[in-house]
Amino acid sequence: MIQHFPILSIMVLFLGAFLVVLVGRSRIARTAVVSAAVLTSFALMVALIKPVMIDGQIISYWMGNWAPVSGYAIGIGIEVDALSLFFGLLVSLAVMLSGFYSFKYITQDDSPDLFFTLYLMLAGGVMGIVLSGDLFNIFVMLEVMTFAAVALTAFRSWNPNAREAAFKYLVVGSLGSTFVLLGTALVYGQCHTLNLAQISGLLSVNGINPTMTFAFALLFTGFGVKAFMTPFHPIAADAHAAAPSSVSVLISGVFTKTGVYGIIRVSYFLFKSMGMSSMQTGLVFIGCVSMFVCVTMALNQHDFKRLLAFHSISQIGYILTSLGLCSAIGIAGGLYHAINHTLFKGLLFLTAGAVLYATGTTKLEKLGGLARRMPQTAALFMVGAFSISGIPPFNGFVSKWMIYQAAYEKAAETGSIGYAFVTVIAVVTSVLTLASFVKVGQSVFFGELPVELENVKETPLSMRIPMWIMAALCLLTGVLPGLMQQYIINPAVRATLDYKGYIDAMMGEGYAAAHLADTVPLAEAKYTFAGAWDPAFWLVLFVIVLLGVTVAMMIGKSGRGAATAIADDKHDTFFGGEKNTFSQVGGGDLFWGFKYNFRRYLNVMGNAHSGVVNDYVTWGVIDLALIIVYCFIFM
Amino acid sequence: MMLVNYIGAVLLLATGFYVMMTKENIIKIVIGMGIIDYGLNLIIVSIGFNEGGTAPIFTMSELKPGMYFVDPVPQALTLTSIVIGACVTAMALTLCIKLYEEYGTLNSSHIRRLRG
C-alpha cells in the first residue's frame, strides 16, 4: 500500500483542482475541497518519512505495471528516494501553509475559484516533478507548473503591471522549457529510453560523445532558467512583485527548488559530471555571480516585494554554490539551506502580503511605523529578517555556517585560493543582506506612521496562524540542527551520492554493476562534522578582506571630487550635514551614502535590467552559448 | 539519415531565436516562439525514424511480428509538444490583447514599466 502514496499525493492535488471548478461558487465547499487536498497530500508525504528516510528503502513504481523487459525500461516510472522525499516534504509543507493563508487573503481579489484551481494545478505540477523517475514526465509537469505560475502572475486585474510581468515570464520561461525538451530529445536519441535510472546506467562520463555534452549543457541551462540562475533573474523580480503573496511564496520557495532538483538530478545522477573539478568550478562561479549581483541590485529597490525577490535569488545562489562544491558537507549545507530558504522566505513574503492586505501598497516610501499598529506582523518580520541574515539561534545561521565551512574546507583541501574567495563573497553577501533588511525594517515597520495609514488593523487570525507556524519552524530548525541532520538531511545526502542504489531499485539488482564499469567516482560521504574553528584560518581570511577593501577604495578614489558629484538633493544633507527643510530624506535612505559611493556600478546594473523582453531573451541565449562552449572545452 | 530534416530543424530554431531576440512587436515575438516549437517538433520526430520501417499500427493484422517499424515513442512526445505549443500560443496571445488594452502599444521597448 505504501507504494501507491507518491502517485496518490500528486493526483489528489489535480483532482482537487478540477473539483474546485465544479463546486467553486460556494465558499464552504471550496474551502473544504482545498483543505482536504493539501492536507491529504502533506499527510501522505509525512507517512513516507519512516520507510524511505529512516529505513532507507527506495520506492520504485511503474505506472500500469509495465515492468522492464529484458533490461529495457518501457513504462513511466516513479521513484522516490530520500532526495525526492526531501523535496516533496518541502513542497507539500509550503503548499499547505500558503494555502491556509490564501483563504482570507484572496477575499480582496475577484474570482477566488479560478485562483484555487490554478493554485492546486501549480502544486500538483511541482509534486509531479520531484517525485517522477521519467525525463519526459518531468518536462510535462514543468510546463503545467509554468502555465499555472504565469496565469497566477497575471491574476490581479487591478494591478497594471501584472500583465507585463506575466508576458515576460511566459517568454523567458518557455525558452527554458525549450532547452529542456531539446536536451531530452537528444538524450532519447542516444539512449532510446526515457527512464532516469536507465539513462544514468547507460551514460558514463568517460564514454561521453559531443552530442551528449551538448545535451548536458541544454538540460543544465533549462533547469537553471527555472531556478532563476543569474542572467535569467530579472523576470523573477517582476513576477514576484506582481503575483499575489501566497503565490510568491510558491514561486520563490517551491518553483525554484524544482530547478535546483533538476540540476542535482542532471549533474549528479544522469551525467555524473560533478566529480570533475571543472564542472564544480563552473557551478560555483554561477552561484557566486548570482549571489553577489542580486544582493547589490536589492539595495536599489523601492518596492518591498521586488526587494524580497532579489534576495530570494541571491539565496538560491548560495544553494547552487554549495551544491557545486561536491563534498558531503557542501551538499548537506545546500539542502539544509534549501529547506531554510523555503521557510524564511515564505514567512517574509507572507508578511509582505499582510502589509499589502492592511495598507494597500508595497512602496517603501509610502509605508512607515507599522509596528505600532501591527505588532505581531512586525515580530514575524524580525524573525524572518534575522533568519535570512544568518543570526543565531535561527535557522539561517546553521546552514550558512555549513556553507562557509564547506567552501573553506574545499580551499584547504585543493589548495586553490579561488575557493577561499568564495567564502569571502558569501560572508560579504550575508552582511549586505543584513544591511538591506535593516533598511526595510526601518522603512516599513519602525519610524513614523504616515497620516493616511492611521487606521490599519492587525492581520486577521487565519492569516496569522500559518505565519506563526512558519516562524516556529524557523526557530526549531535552527535550535535542533542535530535532529534535522540525522533524520532528514543525512539520508538525502547519502541518496545524492549513491546513484548505484537508485539504478538498482528501478531496473533490478545487478544492472548498475554490469553497466557502470568505468566512471569518475564522486566524493565519499565523510561525517566528521566537528566544526574546525582554527583561528589561523580566520586571521588569513580577515587579512584578505582588508586588502581587498583597501584596493577597492584606492581604485575608487578616481571617482571623487566636485567634477563628478551628481546633483542630488540629499547629497548636502548626508555629506555636509546641512540643515534642509524639504530634504525628502526618509526611512528608506538608511544606506544612502553607501549607494552614492557605488553609484556607477549601481547605474550600470540598473540599466542592464532594462525591462525590454528582447534583452532578457538575448541574455539567455548568450548564456546558453557560453555554457555550451564551457562544457565542450572542459568535458 | 534524414540529414535534410536535421538541417531544416536547426535553421528553424535559429530563425526562431533571431525573431525572439530582435523583433520589437510582441506579436512577432509570439510568432518566434511558434517557429521554435516547429523546429523542436521536427527534431523529435526525425530522431525516431528508421530507414525502411513501416507505421507502428496493429489494426487488421498489417504488422506481423518480426517486421521493422518506426519508433512510436517520439511520435507521442511530439504530440504532447504540439499540445503544449498550442496552449503557450493561446496564453501569450491573450496576454498580448490585455497588454494592448493597458499600454496602448504593441512595441516591446515601450512596455517597460518594470525595470531596474
Add this chain to the structure above:
Amino acid sequence: MKNTDNSDLIVKCLADKFLPLSLVLGLYVILHGNISPGGGFQGGVLVSSAVLLLYLAYGYKGAAATISGKILHKGEAFGAICYIVFAMLGIFYGFNFCRNVLFSRGEIGDIWSSGTIALMNYAVGLKVLTGVGFLLMLVIGLLAADPAEKAPDASEGGELK
C-alpha cells in the same frame, strides 16, 4: 435561422451545411482513437472548430446564444475528473496506477479491444472539446466586447493527457 442581414448569406449557408459534417468527423476521430490515427486531442480540436464556424457566420452574439460558456467550463472539469477516476481504477483493482483492467474483451481492430484506454480516450476527447471551445469563446468575447463592458479574465492554464 433568421436572416436579418443578406450580405453574408453565402457564409451563413455554407456554415449551416458544414457544421454537422465537422461535428461528425470530429466525433468519429475521437471514438476510433485507439485503432486509427487521431484520438482525443485531435478529435476534440475538430469538434471545437464548430465554435469558430458559428462565429464566422453569425458573429459573437450568434455564437454566444447557441453555446453556453458555463456548461463548457463545467464539462471540462468533468472530463478531467473522469480521466483521473478511470486511471485510479487500476489502484482499486489491486494493480498500479493507470493499469488496463478491462482488457480481456474483443480482438485487435474492435473499438472495445483496448479496455480502459478507450474510456480514457473519451474522457480526454470531452476535455479537449470543451476546453478549447471555452478558450475560443473567451478570446472571441475579448475581441468583440465593447470598451465599456469589462472583458472576462481569460487565462486558461494546464492540460492533462
